[in-house]
Amino acid sequence: MPSIETLIPQAGRADTTGLLEVDARVLARYVADARHPWWRRRPCVIALTGRVPERYVPELTARVRDPRDTAEVRTALLDLLADRPELLPWLRHEDRRGDTSYGMAEAFLKARGLLGDRSAARELATLAASPWPRVRAAGEAGLDGLVDRWGTASVLADLGTARPEDRIFQLRMRYRADEDVTDALADPDRGVAYLAQSLATDADRLRHCIDEAPTVEARLWAAYALHGLTEDTAETREVYERLGRPRVEVEGLDEELRAAIVHAYGPGCAHRSDPRWRVEALCTEPPARPDMDDRLRRATSALTAAGLAPKPPVSCGEDNQQGDGTYYVIEAGGSRLLISTLGPFATGEDDGCAARGALESAGFRWIDAETGAIRVTDLCVYYFGAREPLTVETLLFYWQD
Numbered sequence: 042m043p044s045i046e047t048l049i050p051q052a053g054r055a056d057t058t059g060l061l062e063v064d065a066r067v068l069a070r071y072v073a074d075a076r077h078p079w080w081r082r083r084p085c086v087i088a089l090t091g092r093v094p095e096r097y098v099p100e101l102t103a104r105v106r107d108p109r110d111t112a113e114v115r116t117a118l119l120d121l122l123a124d125r126p127e128l129l130p131w132l133r134h135e136d137r138r139g140d141t142s143y144g145m146a147e148a149f150l151k152a153r154g155l156l157g158d159r160s161a162a163r164e165l166a167t168l169a170a171s172p173w174p175r176v177r178a179a180g181e182a183g184l185d186g187l188v189d190r191w192g193t194a195s196v197l198a199d200l201g202t203a204r205p206e207d208r209i210f211q212l213r214m215r216y217r218a219d220e221d222v223t224d225a226l227a228d229p230d231r232g233v234a235y236l237a238q239s240l241a242t243d244a245d246r247l248r249h250c251i252d253e254a255p256t257v258e259a260r261l262w263a264a265y266a267l268h269g270l271t272e273d274t275a276e277t278r279e280v281y282e283r284l285g286r287p288r289v290e291v292e293g294l295d296e297e298l299r300a301a302i303v304h305a306y307g308p309g310c311a312h313r314s315d316p317r318w319r320v321e322a323l324c325t326e327p328p329a330r331p332d333m334d335d336r337l338r339r340a341t342s343a344l345t346a347a348g349l350a351p352k353p354p355v356s357c358g359e360d361n362q363q364g365d366g367t368y369y370v371i372e373a374g375g376s377r378l379l380i381s382t383l384g385p386f387a388t389g390e391d392d393g394c395a396a397r398g399a400l401e402s403a404g405f406r407w408i409d410a411e412t413g414a415i416r417v418t419d420l421c422v423y424y425f426g427a428r429e430p431l432t433v434e435t436l437l438f439y440w441q442d
Contacts, residue, residue: 045081054079057100060088061325072114074105078141079111086117087130093121104129108140116148121156133158147179154183158192162199169213170206170232172311172428184210187201193218205230223250226266227259235312238266257287261316268323277369281324287316293415294433296404300328302417303438305367311421311428320422333382336339337369340380340387343403349374349396357440366440380405381437386440388413408434 042095048056060068069083071077087334090099093101102125105118126362127204131137137149147168153161161183167222168180187196200207208228213236215222223246227236229363241247241263246269250263261284268277281287307322337354343349350377351373376394380387387400388408395405411436421428433440 045085049081049084052078054085054101057084061083061089061369065089065092065094066097066240069094071099072118073100073112074216075104075107077307079114081112082114083117086121088112088290089121098122098125103151106131108142112142112144112148115142116144118153119148120369122348123152126156128152129156129158132156133160134248145173147176151179151183157187159187159191159196159199161203162187163198163207165202166200166210170209180202181213188214204423209236211238212236214440221245221246223263226250226262227255227278231258231315232254232312234316235260236314238262244270249324249356251284257284258316260284261320263286265316265323267321274323277320278324281320287317288321289419291415291417293412294417297384298386298412298433298437300325301381302420302433304328304437306420306422311423313428314421315419331382331384333369334384337371337380337402340371340378340400340405343405344371344373344378344396347374347395347399349376349399354380357438361440361442364440364442366438367436368438368440379438381408383437386437388434408437413437 043056043059045060047065050060069087072082072085072089080211081158094228096207096383101118103246105115105122119128123252132149132153138146138150140146150161150168154165163412164438165183165187168176169178169184171180184196197214202208202211205228206252208209208225208230209232212222212233213223213241221243222237222240223243225236226241228234228237244267247267251260251267254260254263264277264280267280268274275330294302303318303322303325304327307318310318331404332345341351341354354369354371357368357370357379358364360370367382369379369382371380374395376389376391376396377393378387378389378400385405386408387397389396391431392409401407413432415433416430417436418430422431422436424431424435424439
């Protein structure tokens with residue numbers, strides 16, 4: 042029989058089939074020894090699923106309880122030992138809130154749910170409404186554990202419907218029961234309405250909502266969901282016209298800037314965005330795709346002609362040594378200039394720099410401080426952990442690691 046070291050030669054390369062052939066006692070002893078690397082111990086935990094040797098349970102639970110052990114191993118062990126009720130008093134103890142290891146707070150709540158602890162329901166519902174997939178998955182698994190133990194009606198009664206996250210759970214349960222969920226398109230919380238449109242599967246019901254829903258937002262969510270089902274852009278545009286081409290008006294945002302931003306960010310905006318942005322992106326013509334090589338040549342030529350000795354353009358990812366985004370950087374005449382990939386837009390740290398005139402003469406539009414500071418309301422875009430409305434400057438010259 043190959044050794045565990047042979048079956049897991051390096052991190053991320055585990056022979057999962059081979060590990061299932063290893064004696065469970067050997068795996069349990071290996072996991073219980075914290076001197077072994079966590080990336081070998083975690084696959085061993087997973088290989089113990091359904092065959093935990095009873096005599097090793099105390100040692101394995103000791104690993105869960107040890108805050109010095111690696112979170113990846115502890116969370117896997119909590120999943121493995123989710124049927125051990127003796128863990129519940131420890132999991133519920135207030136000291137668990139002081140354990141700040143990555144992912145442990147969510148893992149504790151998930152385990153409480155799997156063990157049937159209804160006092161965790163509200164916190165689990167909050168996790169299940171998270172925009173982060175890992176956090177959301179932990180919350181949903183914990184709530185599913187409560188439903189399996191106590192039934193849907195009991196958990197719904199524990200939560201009520203006052204909070205958006207409670208209504209999100211209710212919506213998931215209604216969908217699971219094959220109920221129509223289109224009424225939730227009119228929920229005042231956009232997170233709930235977004236989930237409702239993602240779960241809607243009846244095109245005729247959605248068409249009815251477009252005509253009868255009580256708010257414009259609900260009708261737009263219905264139109265967006267219908268397009269997702271049919272991919273019929275002509276029908277979506279007809280609905281858009283019939284509803285009066287509703288859109289979010291942003292003071293100072295002209296049509297050129299608006300078109301660049303809505304088509305770059307509207308289709309993939311965060312779920313709490315106004316649905317007007319999504320439908321506008323579907324129903325309006327996008328700007329012509331730029332030839333970035335030509336655009337950068339024009340910028341470089343104009344700066345050279347102005348005697349500013351530009352350096353070769355570099356992408357924002359190269360400039361930041363990681364990530365990607367929507368601009369290139371050109372250093373010229375002592376200025377750092379940004380050239381957008383979303384349109385003929387340029388900017389720099391100094392609105393009065395010599396490069397501004399050179400670029401404007403070459404057909405670029407300079408985004409000055411006042412224009413760049415316009416916040417595009419209700420268009421929520423992921424940016425370094427947050428999902429909030431951003432400024433014109435950030436959207437046109439966007440970088441994310």
